[in-house]
Amino acid sequence: MRVHLNEEYVIVGKDRMPIAGIMDIDEFGDYLAIHDRKVRAMIAKGHQDSLTGESRQAANLLDELQDRKGRKVT
Numbered sequence: 001m002r003v004h005l006n007e008e009y010v011i012v013g014k015d016r017m018p019i020a021g022i023m024d025i026d027e028f029g030d031y032l033a034i035h036d037r038k039v040r041a042m043i044a045k046g047h048q049d050s051l052t053g054e055s056r057q058a059a060n061l062l063d064e065l066q067d068r069k070g071r072k073v074t
Contacts, residue, residue, distance in 0.1 A: 007024065007027075
């Protein structure tokens, strides 16, 4: 519980050598995701799209969906 509450790492060692680290599970999920090639490729594509103007604001997408359906999208 201490790791999650204080956003700290716990290092486990043997003979003064670190052998394992404990981190918050949410942070670990982020760590795994950023090391996944598919996730990195999606991030790079999204970044490139934003640089070239191919992306759009979420509010605009919601407005477009609302217009198509003729009702409010939440």
